Amino acid sequence: MIENAYQLIVYVLTLLGVYEWIYGIFQSFGIDYVLQIIIVFVEIVILFAFVLVTVMFLTWMERKVVAMVQSRYGPMVTGPRGLLQPVMDGVKLIGKEDIIPAKADRWIFTLAPFIVFIPALLVFIPLPFGKSLIISDLRVGLLYIIAISAMSPVALLLAGWASNNKYSLMGAMRAVAQDISYTIPLALTAIAVVMFTGSLSTVDIVNAQGGTWFGIIPKWFIFIQPLGFILFLIASIAEMGRIPFDFQESESELVAGFFTEYSGMKFAMFFLAEYAHLFAVSGIIVTLFLGGWEGPALPFIPVQLTSLVIFLIKTYAVIFFAMWLRDTVPRVRIDQLLNLGWKIMVPLAVLNLLLTGFIVVAGVI
């Protein structure tokens, strides 16, 4: 039984007949743990490359979707259908002057891009991309994801505070208020899912959604938890800070929100983190409510491959929904946002939790 990407790599190496040989060499020096670290390093580099390529693709996709909605072409010049546009953006940003305002706090100003980028990466560790395509199946997977996501307000506040700019500080304060208000319904609806699975491990959550009812309806949690799904989706979009909840930036009021003063590569880091977070959150929604990588298996093709494709299709569907929402919905007001969070979403999430508990105790499902 192959459980994670590490064991998959070992399995492939064993099939190729080289694993025993390499392992023998390392063991003869008594440093077999070095081999383990190397394999983990390789899988992490693959994940990292995947995230970077995905982020580049997402920036291109976002522009194309906006263009489609507005009856334009979007980027068309660099590469086929503008696909190389993100690469050019990167090259451009590397060459841009990096300005640290004289009044800013230099160290915290430089620290903020690190703190914003690393949690956005760490969320990917327990994300199941496909059957056995998971870096590490943490037993506290879901709690880990929520804990790591909770670090992002810290980074925003650091950036806003260090800039010593009114727009930045306002943007950061709003972003923090928004993030913490929507973490509560997010975590509460996730708990309702955990009550069914009895496990925080993302792999167990996906496995619990395998199979069908009456042979047609897949056992996804969206069908048992429709209210939970809607709440989780709204809370995720608010947590990502996308339109209609993009108060951290709100261009028309706050210039660029907490990263008004950032330029060049530091700006790029905020940008990368934002899109990495978009993919991760969509992946989490798919894992929790849309059956993760569960789906029809094809003959002769390794299940790892089909499950990866299924996961990506579902994730991109959620991402497309978020982009579509951005183009069609106006921004709400900040007090409306907090009212929605505390006075509607939190009570509904509590209600959802109690209903779920009742259903499980009564033995309906």
Next chain:
Amino acid sequence: MAATNAFFDNYLPVAILTVIGVVFVAVSLFMSRMVRPSKKTKEKLSTYECAEVPVGDARIHFNIQYYLIVIVFLVFDVEVLFLYPWAVQFRQLGSLGFFEMVVFIEVLVIGLAYAWRKEALEWIQ
């Protein structure tokens, strides 16, 4: 396969990814430092305020209302933490565990209602 403990196996990727993340950001900032221009002028380094000369300091006092929301959040966040172990063991606990948690949640809902009534959840008063 080497017989190491499960904790090490599970969290080694987290440590390595953190290191790679730090190195990636540091290297890209350093690379950009190598190629980018750096012509600093007084105006360029001044705080951006829509082309005006900045007035006063950005770090002003914030309304107390802001902290009320944060305190309400803290209460609920701790509550959610208590709910996680309960949810994992939910099926084993049975109906008794469910009704015990109903009482716990009820107390918090009353707390939320109190905060609501006291207008602690309002952004503007």
